[in-house]
Amino acid sequence: MKGASSLATELDSTLKFYIKNSRHMEGLENKQQAAEMEKEEKKEADISLKELSRRLQDFADERDWEQYHSPRNLLLAMVGEVGELSEIFMWRGEVPKGLPNWEEADKEHLGEELSDVLLYLIRLSDMCGIDLGDAATKKIVKNAVKYPAKNN
């Protein structure tokens, strides 16, 4: 029969094994979660104007905010956000492409302000009955006709 102290030692090493193993499993789960989140982010990067527009409609419906989303209000809100976007660049002088010397927090802030402008623009288009994707596609064609490339 085992003594109390050898039983305690056995229990201790069994516990250590389980703790180590569960940490390992946790690590695996975290890795899996991170991979899934990365996949999700990739999907979000390809999101369409139509899907953004649908989400903005849901957002407004859930808060009963459509009443405030008149074309004029949305235009003013968008211009306000353009102001906030401009503030990020204010007094910095010229900024190289890709913003290589910027802090991550500043880049994140920039992404948020760019998004505010985009979201208000999409919502404004919707409230004016303009299909922005279609209008922008047609405008690119019109621009190409107006400004033909030298090689064409």
Ligand SMILES: Nc1ccn([C@H]2C[C@H](O)[C@@H](COP(=O)(O)OP(=O)(O)OP(=O)(O)O)O2)c(=O)n1
């Ligand atoms: N009536 C409203 C108010 C806000 N929004 C949404 C669209 C924008 O993406 C964002 C703007 O939110 P804020 O007015 O809080 O502006 P900021 O996010 O820029 O915050 P702050 O001005 O404090 O920096 O919220 C909206 O759809 N309709």
